[in-house]
Amino acid sequence: MMHPTxxxxxxxxxxxxxxxxxxxFEEAAARLYEKxxxxxxxxxSVGQEAxxxxxxxxxxxxxYITSTHRGHGHVLAKGVPPRAMFxxxxxxxxxxxxxxxxxxxxxxxAAGVLGANGIVGGGIPIAAGAALxxxxxxxxxxxxxxxxxxxxxxxxxxxxxxxxxxxxLPAIFVCEHNGYAESTPSSAASRVDDIAVRxxxxxxxxxxxxxxxxxxVLDAVERAISRARQGEGPTLVQCATYRWYGHYIGDPGAYxxxxxxxxxxxxxxxxxxSAWLTExxxxxxxDEAVVRERVERKIxxxxxxxxxxxxxxxxxxxxxxxxxxASNEGARS
Amino acid sequence: MSDMTFRDALRLALAEELERDPTVMxxxxxxxxxxxxxxxxxxxxxxxxxxxxxxNTPISxxxxxxxxxxxxxxxxxxxxxxxxxxFLELAMDQVVSQAAKARYMSGGQVRVPMVVRxxxxxxxxxxxxxxxxxxxxxxxxxxxxxxxxxxPADARGLLKSAIRDxxxxxxxxxxxLYNVRGDVPQDDADTVTPxxxxxxxxxxxxxxxxxxxxxxxxxxxxxxxxxxxxGVSAEVLDLRTISPWDREAVLASxxxxxxxxxxxxxxxxxxxxxxxxxxxxxxxxxxxxxxxARVGAAFAPTPFSPELERIVVPGVDxxxxxxxxxxxRRGG
Numbered sequence: 001m002m003h004p005t006x007x008x009x010x011x012x013x014x015x016x017x018x019x020x021x022x023x024x025f026e027e028a029a030a031r032l033y034e035k036x037x038x039x040x041x042x043x044x045s046v047g048q049e050a051x052x053x054x055x056x057x058x059x060x061x062x063x064y065i066t067s068t069h070r071g072h073g074h075v076l077a078k079g080v081p082p083r084a085m086f087x088x089x090x091x092x093x094x095x096x097x098x099x100x101x102x103x104x105x106x107x108x109x110a111a112g113v114l115g116a117n118g119i120v121g122g123g124i125p126i127a128a129g130a131a132l133x134x135x136x137x138x139x140x141x142x143x144x145x146x147x148x149x150x151x152x153x154x155x156x157x158x159x160x161x162x163x164x165x166x167x168x169l170p171a172i173f174v175c176e177h178n179g180y181a182e183s184t185p186s187s188a189a190s191r192v193d194d195i196a197v198r199x200x201x202x203x204x205x206x207x208x209x210x211x212x213x214x215x216x217v218l219d220a221v222e223r224a225i226s227r228a229r230q231g232e233g234p235t236l237v238q239c240a241t242y243r244w245y246g247h248y249i250g251d252p253g254a255y256x257x258x259x260x261x262x263x264x265x266x267x268x269x270x271x272x273x274s275a276w277l278t279e280x281x282x283x284x285x286x287d288e289a290v291v292r293e294r295v296e297r298k299i300x301x302x303x304x305x306x307x308x309x310x311x312x313x314x315x316x317x318x319x320x321x322x323x324x325x326a327s328n329e330g331a332r333s
Numbered sequence: 334m335s336d337m338t339f340r341d342a343l344r345l346a347l348a349e350e351l352e353r354d355p356t357v358m359x360x361x362x363x364x365x366x367x368x369x370x371x372x373x374x375x376x377x378x379x380x381x382x383x384x385x386x387x388x389n390t391p392i393s394x395x396x397x398x399x400x401x402x403x404x405x406x407x408x409x410x411x412x413x414x415x416x417x418x419x420f421l422e423l424a425m426d427q428v429v430s431q432a433a434k435a436r437y438m439s440g441g442q443v444r445v446p447m448v449v450r451x452x453x454x455x456x457x458x459x460x461x462x463x464x465x466x467x468x469x470x471x472x473x474x475x476x477x478x479x480x481x482x483x484x485p486a487d488a489r490g491l492l493k494s495a496i497r498d499x500x501x502x503x504x505x506x507x508x509x510l511y512n513v514r515g516d517v518p519q520d521d522a523d524t525v526t527p528x529x530x531x532x533x534x535x536x537x538x539x540x541x542x543x544x545x546x547x548x549x550x551x552x553x554x555x556x557x558x559x560x561x562x563x564g565v566s567a568e569v570l571d572l573r574t575i576s577p578w579d580r581e582a583v584l585a586s587x588x589x590x591x592x593x594x595x596x597x598x599x600x601x602x603x604x605x606x607x608x609x610x611x612x613x614x615x616x617x618x619x620x621x622x623x624x625x626a627r628v629g630a631a632f633a634p635t636p637f638s639p640e641l642e643r644i645v646v647p648g649v650d651x652x653x654x655x656x657x658x659x660x661x662r663r664g665g
Binding site: 107115126132133 | 356358385386388390391393394395396397398399400401402403404405406407408409411426427430431435436437438439440441442443444446475476478499500
């Protein structure tokens with residue numbers, strides 16, 4: 001049964017569960033981090049789940065994404081298994097990157113994840129390049145590049161979006177605009193608020209949407225994906241959202257007021273989808289409980305898997321610095 | 334064999350690989366016809382292979398290299414042209430933190446078969462922003478290969494190997510060499526020069542001169558003068574690949590001659606010569622009959638004035654001085 005919004009409630013329920021999974025993953029990871037079980041840095045995407053899920057919901061497994069230092073949600077939504085993610089966060093051999101990437105650098109090519117990225121803006125040119133590859137090789141695949149508002153003022157963003165526009169590459173540039181680049185508010189970093197203004201500068205369409213509204217994200221990205229698949233070129237989509245926690249777990253967040261954080265928590269993207277399901281489907285407390293229980297079990301198993309996984313073999317420290325092969329050994333002179 | 338210029342040999346390599354492998358493409362500033370590259374290396378390729386495979390780009394070094402990485406990740410073999418080695422500075426994140434690390438950080442999931450061609454170097458009154466040799470920077474980065482040909486035959490053979498290699502390769506072409514002529518084997522399109530192997534340019538018994546790129550030609554001249562004037566027999570090795578470099582060939586020559594000069598046009602301080610000299614001391618100290626000499630540019634930006642440039646950038650005379658001085662210290 002299709003709802004008048006054009007979205008099938010049963011499908012929306014699967015997206016809802018994905019959002020709940022991301023939230024549970026992030027909350028569990030933060031707890032482990034605070035207990036000292038996870039090495040390195042941890043950037044939580046709690047509050048931004050509608051962007052991750054909405055922007056990937058209509059992608060195929062053969063489509064690609066690039067992500068950011070705050071990328072757990074994006075890559076989980078694209079289909080990376082939570083157990084491989086947790087194993088990576090624990091720095092284990094069974095992790096997505098065999099313990100060599102960590103939280104900021106999850107890569108899973110089989111799932112279409114060409115890499116989260118520790119460098120702000122660093123993945124955007126690579127996304128354009130993957131879109132170039134698709135254009136050259138043929139087919140209707142697309143690439144979604146995720147980045148934050150902090151990346152909007154990097155040269156990498158400017159150069160890559162311009163290049164993608166010039167070549168009409170099948171790319172969707174999704175700006176997860178959470179208002180802050182670390183501690184600097186976006187208003188102190190640019191005088192241009194409206195993504196359409198920036199998009200016009202590169203000659204491509206730009207849509208600004210409520211990034212805490214799953215359906216708004218879905219609608220905008222659907223248009224962008226359709227354009228990309230039909231060879232009509234790239235699109236910018238700016239999703240206004242908010243990270244509930246600091247820049248990193250442990251950031252006291254003194255640059256934001258309690259009132260501001262509370263106001264955004266009231267706009268919880270997960271609660272909004274839950275309310276929609278209650279209103280538009282035969283969704284009740286029991287369905288909710290089933291989802292929560294299933295997610296909790298999956299996260300619990302994923303953590304157990306990660307924690308119990310073997311540490312990388314010492315010799316792997318020097319493995320894979322280079323690929324051994326060449327496309328064709330050929331005759332050597 | 335046919336006689337051709339260094340530039341034509343590079344173009345031949347590109348054409349052969351574009352012909353052989355449909356996933357090879359070229360992108361960079363002004364690479365398409367009618368210009369065919371700022372230094373005409375890609376002249377004719379867009380006419381022959383089409384404007385899709387041979388693409389002009391905006392002046393956007395970060396996006397050019399990033400596009401090469403992304404394309405490589407999904408199955409292409411891009412050859413990226415960055416107009417000057419100096420301009421690689423504009424793409425350092427993509428080269429150093431993205432291309433070089435993708436394979437390792439992903440736990441071996443991906444390959445980045447991309448070549449970044451760039452040219453430049455001193456000797457043409459191009460001043461300090463168009464004369465730098467930065468091979469030491471890139472040799473310092475695990476995951477990159479760094480290749481510097483000195484002859485037309487190696488220009489072709491090494492570029493073909495670089496394109497076929499599954500790793501990101503910085504391929505540096507000295508501008509001074511573009512019009513140098515030499516024999517290039519053309520009998521077999523699969524004849525390549527393997528990366529990581531030095532070339533014995535001139536056999537000798539008294540001293541080893543290790544060098545690469547345009548300086549190979551200076552080293553040959555210096556070796557000939559040393560022989561003619563002082564009877565010194567200098568062996569000249571063209572390193573050809575800076576990373577990974579051919580330690581075995583250099584060590585073998587040093588063990589034979591017992592003394593060495595490492596010479597490069599790049600700035601001496603922190604240069605690749607220091608790495609090679611240190612390796613010889615670590616691995617073959619017992620064979621050393623004299624201190625190992627390093628020849629490199631003075632610690633100054635490259636000046637515009639040709640008179641000043643000759644003071645800063647070393648050439649035949651400095652190599653000759655180093656050979657003679659080192660020989661004088663033998664056994665001392």
